[in-house]
Amino acid sequence: MPGPRVVIIGAGVVGCALADELTGRGWSDVTVLEQGPLFETGGSSSHTPGLICQIAPSRTMARLARYTADKFAELGCLSRVGSLEVATTPARLAELHRRFGFAQSWGVPSSVVDPAACAARYPLLDKSLIVGGLYVPSDGVVSGVRAAQAQAARATSRGARFLGDMRVSAISSAAGRVTGVRAGDEDFPADMVASCAGFWGPEIGQMAGIAVPLLPMAHQYVRTTPAGAADDLPILCHPDGDLYFRAHGDRLGIGSYRHDPMPVNLADLPGDAHPAKLPFTPDTFKQSWVAAIELIPSLRGSTLEDAFNGVLAVTADGFPLLGESSAVRGLWMAEAVRMTHAAGAAKAVAEWMVDGRPAIDLHECDLNRFAAAQLAPGYVRKRAIRTFVESCGVVHPADPPPVRNLRLSPFHPRQAELGAVFGETAGWEHPLWYASNPPPDAPRPRDEWSARHWSPIAETEARLTRRKAALFDLTPLTRIEVTGPLSFLDGLAAGDVDRPVGAAAHTVLLDAAGGIRGDVTVARLAADRFLVGANGPLDVDWLSRHAPPGVAVRDITGGTCGVGLWGPAAPELLAPLTGGDLPASHLGMVPVTMLRLSGVGEPGWEIYTEAGYGLRLWDTLWEAGREHGLIAAGRLAYESLRLEKGRRVWGRDMTTEDDPYQAGLLPPGETPVDRRLTCLVLADTGDVPLGGEPVYAGGFTVGHVTGAAYGWTVGAPIAYAWLPSGLASPGTQVEIGYFDRLLLATVAAEPLFDPFRERLQR
Incomplete structure (x- = not known):
């Protein structure tokens, strides 16, 4: 044929x-x-x-x-x-x-x-x-x-x-x-x-009515x-x-x-x-x-x-543009491909066209990875110029981009008043830490590379989240409204999303080969209406591509905002605002959607509302939290807390090349897996990897680090890494290559924090 x-x-x-x-x-x-x-x-x-x-x-x-x-x-x-x-x-x-x-x-x-x-x-x-x-x-x-x-x-x-x-x-x-x-x-x-x-x-994109x-x-x-x-x-x-x-x-x-x-x-x-x-x-x-x-x-x-x-x-980000347009089906791109990657990119796109999926993860290169604001010619120009200038530079993963304040959470004015130091993701400004929170009395030493775009205040914020309560800005997360029968989402997810109205589940989306396509939360708002918390435009594209007649998929991120209110004091803090009934449809005078979900292993809620209510929501929670020691906390503290709890992130810890069994999201199946996403605890030398570093055993390269942070609750750096199953048993010692030195690490049982979920039951 x-x-x-x-x-x-x-x-x-x-x-x-x-x-x-x-x-x-x-x-x-x-x-x-x-x-x-x-x-x-x-x-x-x-x-x-x-x-x-x-x-x-x-x-x-x-x-x-x-x-x-x-x-x-x-x-x-x-x-x-x-x-x-x-x-x-x-x-x-x-x-x-x-x-x-x-x-x-x-x-x-x-x-x-x-x-x-x-x-x-x-x-x-x-x-x-x-x-x-x-x-x-x-x-x-x-x-x-x-x-x-x-x-x-x-x-x-x-x-x-x-x-x-x-x-x-x-x-x-x-x-x-x-x-x-x-x-x-x-x-x-x-x-x-x-x-x-x-x-x-x-020029070709313009003929088809799409931005390239x-x-x-x-x-x-x-x-x-x-x-x-x-x-x-x-x-x-x-x-x-x-x-x-x-x-x-x-x-x-x-x-x-x-x-x-x-x-x-x-x-x-x-x-x-x-x-x-x-x-x-x-x-x-x-x-x-x-x-x-x-x-x-x-x-x-x-x-x-x-x-x-x-x-x-x-x-804008130095990666090529590969894949099928989300706006014009059948229109494929293999653009901005250097000679170094020419044949490899063509192979991946050919696999995608013929087999329906490439053999390797391409999320960094996917044509549809950008939000609408990132397609603006002015944005592309400034970011691309920066990419060119940095072609030979020593680029830190957290270096700030040249375009800032493109997308602001409604909470941004209050965050700025608290001395927030902002980072950027997909055009969104998000707090890394808050200068209003004091640094610890005796900060841990940290190597120069991982200390860039970092602050010891992250320790304060992580510890206070565990002891009291903290507000985390969730606005940059993608929120998708799906309307239609439960069978649509149930057929794409690895876990059971058939929950009662008002309940939510954290799960992963799977492709036809069983690879992990995204990690999402699915909240059932009505019998046939769902709120999906996702990672970005690729999730919107994925759901839209697979939606049959009778299912509507709508990105509602821009008109909404949200916070994570987590910590042992969170239930007590919320009680006066709801009359003691949780979840509630209102906090004070703010209409909200409350989901009993936590990415940090502490009791609490994800709370969403329309963007126009954003400042009132923040102020309402802030005022109610005064007597409970509520703080605002940033992305650095969240990374530490989520790794302690073993929360995986799609695109970093797992991709379409991994299945839920390998990623540790499902109990072992009948067929043994050849490799596992594994928790490592490092010797506390002050060195903290950032991701991509090699893992050695017996002098041989056996895997790589996906992400790491200092675990303030466990008192040591934590890393997650892909390792052969034979090396993934707790107690196994390996080494992580970090610049010109080796860091001793030990495989640990996970989650490191609250393994029996006792705190989440409060």
């Missing part, structure tokens, strides 16, 4: 890879349309330096890169010259140790090497500047055009056709589903359309006259100088992120054969050239033989 009719827009390396992957899975009715000539199209694939570098903080991105490297090597397109990332400062060397940890976690062979070894690998270096390096032997370089040709040839042999000089001018749809593409003077009927247009993606949130930007690349190079030199990354180098025979190619950001307007691109190669701006390259000569003295005798500003696509 030829499969559905598929039209791919763009015959660069990603479009050719997708055609190859689809036809390799038996779909032969595949047409690839390219506005330029085949296969030197004039897009990014035509001018790319062709670097394949596999280490990334993200497991997903590392896997996409590893598949790309292996596939291009198998096709004979990749030269595995290796890569060497050098450090010229102690801070950068520490970052290289952290990146080595990611490599260990994701299975990328690598080693941290000393200056002598760096010079041995790359003799052109001024060794006196180097304090160390990170070497990856399996990285390499590839010709983008050659890789596109090789994949297109295989796809053609299986029935695909490639048409050049066919500029797409329209995308047709009916009843919310794509029906075809018009290019040149021809119409191409289609059951599926996949846009692989690179930085032209927003990426920003075309120019990136400087030069090629020198002879500089003593050789083709077997590894890729050289000099992040302290915002530079990278690759050999072109005896010449060097130099790419720079050192210049000021250069956003590009698509309307200003030249109409010649190389629209993605803009005129070089030498003034903005001066500092880069000086830094390059400083690192590689042999460049002093060379000049620039070729130079241009190449256009590439940059997203």
